[in-house]
Amino acid sequence: MNWRDLIRWERMPHILCPGCGNGTILNVLVRALAEKFEAGELDPDRTVLVSGIGCSSRLPGYVRLDSLHTTHGRPLAFATGLKLANPDLEIIVLTGDGDAAAIGGNHLIHAARRNLDVTVICSNNLIYGMTGGQVSPTTPEGAKSTTTPYGNPEPPFDLCELVMGAGAPHVERWTTAHPQQLKRAIHRALERDGFSFIDVLSQCPTNYGRRNDLKSPREMLEWLRENTSTKDEPGKIRIGILRDEERKPFHERVHELIEEVSGDEEGG
Amino acid sequence: MAEDEYTVEIDERLCKGCFLCVWTCPVDALRESDRRNERGYRLPEYVGGCRGCRQCELICPDLAIEVRRKGEGS
Ligand SMILES: Cc1ncc(C[n+]2csc(CCOP(=O)(O)OP(=O)(O)O)c2C)c(N)n1
Ligand code: SF4
Ligand code: SF4
Ligand code: SF4
Secondary structure (H helix, E strand, C coil): CCHHHHECHHHCCCCCCCCCHHHHHHHHHHHHHHHHHHCCCCCHHHEEEEECCCCHHHHHHHECCEEEECCCCCHHHHHHHHHHHCCCCEEEEEEEHHHHHHCCHHHHHHHHHHCCCCEEEEEECCCECCCCCECCCCCCCCCCECCECCCCCCCCCCHHHHHHHCCCCEEEEEECCCHHHHHHHHHHHHHCCCCEEEEEECCCCCCCHHHCCCCCHHHHHHHHHHCEECCCCCCCEECEEEEECCCCCHHHHHHHHHHHHHHHHHHC | CCCCCEEEEECCCCCCCCCHHHHHCCCCCEEEEEEECCCCCEEEEECCCCCCCCHHHHHCCCCCEEEEECCCCC
């Protein structure tokens, strides 16, 4: 399958601002999926995109696959129901830092703890983009937003550390300045059983860059390239494969339990 | 100079002039032009010398670039 067959061209050009990192994530995702479909490793009729609310959560609307555009912060709650009812579905959750870690923070840690078998791609643009640039749980300390006009006084969440602390078995961090590596990360995440989390540091030139001396998309990508490293370097954000382990997914344990218990009932 | 092995097509209807393609190209095969599309966005242009790394294609937030090896589909 060619990636072009996965785009709803009648809806293009998309609504995202010029140079928005969410566009690069869409680009990389459809190419990774097309490769998986082409190789016969995934079935487009059994692959679902689930998103919450935000600019990042609009991506499924441009992809010719079944999708659920849910409520703010809740894509993982919907995905939990979807996976338990239809264990053979491949589920990809597209979310933002506000969607995943602010209003949806509880769903995130519990989905990681339970080891829900989904691939989460979090477009982490350090801000609430859609609503005009309010502070998010990942906004860097000192950064300006509409709600922190004098600089953010809070320390940010490291989303990878957060989900690893909660038990997520497969965790990677990349940026929109690393699209090749991101594509390979999406491949790995789709291959893994259990909770795969990809934190994608991304640019919102309109509502983050403009207020933080990174006006153009290019300046934002240069910042992402210069301030990240695949090695542990002081002062740099660590990117790469942060954890790659195996643990039995939630739906398998639940279905085994159901079988065990219903067997008992029939017998007894 | 030898003829390019690749063609780089930019869909002007989709492009929003962010120039991330220009930024990412390792061999400066793309540059900013003064032409605008019908929505007013300034367009990049291909100047030649593409090596087929496809980085511009993959980074474009508007899925507007297609790099083709000559004589092949895509
Ligand atoms: C229950 C609820 N509260 C608040 C909102 C308003 N709202 C819409 S998007 C959003 C934040 C989006 O930020 P993020 O998830 O980081 O996505 P981005 O737009 O940056 O991609 C908020 C607060 C809403 N739609 N629903
Ligand atoms: S507001 Fe920010 S996140 Fe939303 S489309 Fe524009 S650049 Fe992208
Ligand atoms: S990256 Fe895409 S949208 Fe941006 S200038 Fe190049 S072709 Fe246009
Ligand atoms: S494929 Fe690579 S070399 Fe060719 S124009 Fe794009 S970025 Fe430049």
